[in-house]
Amino acid sequence: MQNYRLHRSCRTAKMSYLCSMENIAVHIEKLLTRHECVIVPGLGGFLSYRESAVIRGLQMQPPRRSIRFNALLSYQDGLLAEAVMQSENVGYKAALAIIEREVLAIRGSLGENRAVQFGRIGRFSSDGDNAILFTSDDCSFLPENLGSHPVYLKKLSPLARPEDAHRNIVIQLPAHGGRAWRYAAAIVFIFMLSLLAPTRVDKGTLRAFMPCGIPEETRTGIRPAQKTEATRMETAVPDAPATETVETAAVARSVTAKIAPAATSAPQRPASADRYHLIVASLPSRPLAEKYIGEQTSFPQETLRIIECDGKYRIAAASFSTRRDALRHLDSIRGTHSAWILCH
Template identity: 25%
Template sequence: MQLEPYISDLLYRYECVTVPGFGSFLTRRTSATIHDTTHAFYPPKKVVFFNQQIQENDGLLARYIADVEKIPYEDALQVIEKRVAYLKSYLVAGDAIVFENIGSLSLNKESNMVFEPSYSFNYLTDAFGLGQFTAPEIAREVAKPAATITKPETPVVPIAEKKRQSRGYLKYAAVGLIAITVGGLVASNHYSKQIEAHNQLAQETANAQLEAKIQEATFVINSPLPAVTLNVKKQYGNYHIVAGAFRLEANSDKKVNELKNLGFEARKIGTNKYGLHEVVYASYQTREEATRSLLDIKKTHNKEAWLLVKTIKE
């Protein structure tokens, strides 16, 4: 039985899929990128890695195969063991193993597994429907220098004639300046008095309203209530075991109350990009603690529960 389809399905939902006795496929999210030369835009994605050291069975792959194929868990483990023995013999023979849509594995001179990921497939569900595209380079116009404006030449007037003309203009200008100055002083004094009267009236009105409100709001508490201290336990951690996502917030509240009645530290962690209200069984500080709790929940309560890694502002 081929293991690739089951591993590929699980990589959409989990960051680590372990093949017992063989190794683990890990994923890491990368941001969108732009190629400097080709101007190609690449969407965010999950990059797949392989770690030969993580071989301990966590039950994830075997349980998924058992659920899909409708076979006992022990039979699924035997299927994995047979496939792993075949893959190892293939590698020892010097051949490379190709996992469709995941990558290829081969042995180097030191007999260590070398993994080459497949870049043609994206396991990031948030980037579903986003593909690579190339945008043309933006042509930027260079600003042209401003045109030089030529001023018209001033006609030449004899010095004696200019003096006679300027003396006549100065007489009328002096009389006009005196009239403007006197009128401006009178208007300025009148306007200043109006502003001062307006400000004084507004201040008195504001003081009266403030005093009336203070008198209305003054009261004495003869028997104040005792202070109440609430000890609230905050849930921290970036590893969350998801119980479900709901379109209606009332349904998510109902689910939280249901899980709390069963003894879980359930809560809502906000909405995802599709506007669904996410409800979790609990949140944990470390992946190991969350993985142990997830396996227990899958065995006793909900096989569809899954692990979400998400930073939440508390």
């Protein structure tokens, strides 16, 4: 009877130890779902870290979280004690006493070279030097590991047979397609010629937008007047009276007088005219240009004039006969006004 009571008391103490240890493991499992590190004072710390995907042969392990144990982390962080306080409805010192009792029980089992299963987290064991060894389980209780089961890959068959790798590929063009190829070649030849053809440039438009630093050279000259000679044709009519001959000569003189003015060349602008204009504004219409002159206070209004060129109405503050004079005047007002030189 006495032996039965002793055996029953030992069995009750063992069950109490296992239940208490399971409760501690459950607390740590819940804490690891919210924290990356949970420390058990006097035992060590459990660390949660992320592993990358791994391929081993035909098995692919998706990314998941694993748990490691570090026996050097033995200080009190308060997480486990707070969980025990809320679960057991005890104070802080009582929670620390429960944790300390469980740590002593685990170390006692390891000292007897017995392995200890610590819930779903892993398994503790010891080596010959009394060092604590920890083997992690699959940690399926972590939220990031839900559904992350290994994937087994199927071995793929070769894409091409060795005898097909050296097979020659022959492309035959239809015999009746020679005319189509000639047409295509002609189209390509015409297209290449169009790319090499010169492009006409409107010099008047280009000169309007030419910067003042690169003036265009223009050569002016007076084309010699062409001499027009009127040829008088006299027709001899045997029976015509003398009065008809006089009228024919008068008509010839009048025709010569009318043709002579048309043969003279148009008057040319003298080479000494002011061709370089200092432009201070460019407007799209004449009314806007006149309004600009009326509102202008930076320059005397009597010196401003409108120059129409290529559909633009430009305001000239001054005009010069040489480019050097225009540039000298432009440098004198460049700091206060935005201006440029037009060669027109």
